[in-house]
Amino acid sequence: MAKHVVAPASELSPGERLVTEVNGRKIVIFNLGGEFFGLFNRCPHQGGDLCAGRTTGLVEAGDEPGSYRYSRRGEILRCPWHGWEFDIRTGKSRCEPDRIRVRSYPVEVRQGADLFDGPYVAETVPVTVEEDYLVVEA
Numbered sequence: 369m370a371k372h373v374v375a376p377a378s379e380l381s382p383g384e385r386l387v388t389e390v391n392g393r394k395i396v397i398f399n400l401g402g403e404f405f406g407l408f409n410r411c412p413h414q415g416g417d418l419c420a421g422r423t424t425g426l427v428e429a430g431d432e433p434g435s436y437r438y439s440r441r442g443e444i445l446r447c448p449w450h451g452w453e454f455d456i457r458t459g460k461s462r463c464e465p466d467r468i469r470v471r472s473y474p475v476e477v478r479q480g481a482d483l484f485d486g487p488y489v490a491e492t493v494p495v496t497v498e499e500d501y502l503v504v505e506a
């Protein structure tokens with residue numbers, strides 16, 4: 369898979385998402401506390417736009433009967449059409465994680481200066497890049 373520069377990393381704050389299009393595929397990129405994850409923007413159920421879904425967390429049983437704990441705040445994405453839920457980190461569904469999943473795409477942050485390296489050398493002019501950029505592999 370080729371790598372595609374999407375946007376400066378500074379444009380996507382923790383808790384935010386952005387939609388990009390790579391080779392005709394819409395991919396939604398999430399910033400979870402400084403970690404970046406990409407998901408295909410199409411729900412595997414009936415095609416809802418996952419970028420419009422709300423994020424939530426997990427409610428898990430506590431140590432005693434009647435107690436519970438809330439974890440992974442903001443890491444579970446709920447499809448806006450019928451409410452299917454997906455783990456943003458893996459794309460796996462909450463209902464059938466081994467069978468139903470959203471395609472996920474690796475996202476990395478690369479320094480702008482690294483993106484200019486290549487096998488060819490030409491006449492150069494000094495250029496400085498001061499920001500980091502999001503790069504999605506699709």
Ligand code: FES
Pocket residue numbers: 411412413414415416447448449450451452
């Ligand atoms: S289209 Fe996403 S839950 Fe139905």
